[in-house]
Amino acid sequence: MLEVQNITVQFGANKVLNDISMTFEQGEMIGLVAPNGTGKSTFMNVLMNYVKPTKGKVVFKDGLSYSNKSNEVKIHQFVSMMPDQSDLYNHLSGREHLKMFATMWQSDLKLIDETIEALNMGHYVNKKTGTYSLGMRQRLCFAMQIVTNTEIMMMDEVMNGLDPNNVEIISKILVKKKAEGKIIIIASHLLDNLEKYADRIFLFNKGKLVNTNQVIEGFSQAHIKTIRVKNMEDHTKQQLHELFPNLELQTLTNGMSLIHLPSSEASLLSSFTSFLVERNVVDFAFGKVTLNDLYSMYYHEDRNGDSQLKKNNHINYEE
Numbered sequence: 049m050l051e052v053q054n055i056t057v058q059f060g061a062n063k064v065l066n067d068i069s070m071t072f073e074q075g076e077m078i079g080l081v082a083p084n085g086t087g088k089s090t091f092m093n094v095l096m097n098y099v100k101p102t103k104g105k106v107v108f109k110d111g112l113s114y115s116n117k118s119n120e121v122k123i124h125q126f127v128s129m130m131p132d133q134s135d136l137y138n139h140l141s142g143r144e145h146l147k148m149f150a151t152m153w154q155s156d157l158k159l160i161d162e163t164i165e166a167l168n169m170g171h172y173v174n175k176k177t178g179t180y181s182l183g184m185r186q187r188l189c190f191a192m193q194i195v196t197n198t199e200i201m202m203m204d205e206v207m208n209g210l211d212p213n214n215v216e217i218i219s220k221i222l223v224k225k226k227a228e229g230k231i232i233i234i235a236s237h238l239l240d241n242l243e244k245y246a247d248r249i250f251l252f253n254k255g256k257l258v259n260t261n262q263v264i265e266g267f268s269q270a271h272i273k274t275i276r277v278k279n280m281e282d283h284t285k286q287q288l289h290e291l292f293p294n295l296e297l298q299t300l301t302n303g304m305s306l307i308h309l310p311s312s313e314a315s316l317l318s319s320f321t322s323f324l325v326e327r328n329v330v331d332f333a334f335g336k337v338t339l340n341d342l343y344s345m346y347y348h349e350d351r352n353g354d355s356q357l358k359k360n361n362h363i364n365y366e367e
């Protein structure tokens with residue numbers, strides 16, 4: 049169990065985290081999603097005590113908190129943060145890094161070979177890390193955290209620089225760790241992947257963490273019907289609105305239009321499909337709102353390229 053109690057972090061006038069309270073349970077994978085510079089790393093740094101909160105505290109099992117150095121030592125025996133590529137020693141091999149981490153956390157040394165095999169690192173793990181590619185270094189950093197075998201694992205952009213096969217391999221390992229009862233907290237911009245594997249996903253909004261289910265009621269449930277149409281012309285949207293005034297239409301920054309179809313309007317489906325096809329709009333699909341859609345709905349870029357929170361971003365599916 050991990051409980052965040054009223055955490056506020058302020059850097060000068062910048063309130064990055066604003067009175068956040070939440071609990072994470074064993075066997076949960078938590079996704080943190082937000083544009084750059086919104087507080088994901090700060091949040092994890094507070095959980096590690098690398099950043100001291102302006103207010104609030106983090107409570108771990110047995111009521112342990114970072115109230116003194118000796119508690120911090122105890123907590124860091126079961127909480128770890130994935131190392132950064134810049135933490136690697138170029139003159140040491142991958143295996144030496146893994147031995148170092150497994151020894152520091154006094155975990156089972158058998159985990160080293162198991163992890164090397166699971167991540168297909170056998171052909172390079174005995175070479176010095178100075179010779180590794182970006183993806184090889186990233187896999188090693190992930191492997192280093194896995195061999196710590198800690199109960200709580202935090203990862204900032206774990207999938208950075210990995211090809212799709214390695215993203216899947218790492219995801220499967222995370223699922224296994226989750227099944228072992230670990231709490232896994234991941235900050236990531238790989239939204240499809242997060243959506244597939246995370247149990248709960250939070251978006252950062254003005255220093256708060258907002259559950260995706262609060263943004264769209266029932267987001268994580270598959271029954272919501274949405275029609276996703278690519279590049280619909282404005283005049284088609286206008287006609288659509290006139291013919292089907294009860295359908296809610298949203299256009300996202302990525303050019304995708306989402307048409308939300310409440311169950312009460314399900315009978316409209318075939319006439320609506322004909323409407324699109326008659327206008328030569330054939331690039332559409334039925335499905336649910338994806339995390340990518342939700343991200344585009346929730347944040348938009350301002351003129352300086354900074355992501356801002358959108359106004360009126362709450363969709364209510366209540367029928």
Ligand SMILES: Nc1ncnc2c1ncn2[C@@H]1O[C@H](COP(=O)(O)OP(=O)(O)OP(=O)(O)O)[C@@H](O)[C@H]1O
Binds near residue numbers: 062083
């Ligand atoms: N030590 C610090 N002193 C002052 N401001 C800081 C400090 N650390 C972070 N910040 C500010 O806090 C905000 C959040 O930064 P943080 O690194 O947590 O963002 P992030 O969401 O992890 O971003 P990214 O996706 O780019 O990694 C930024 O505005 C950043 O400038």
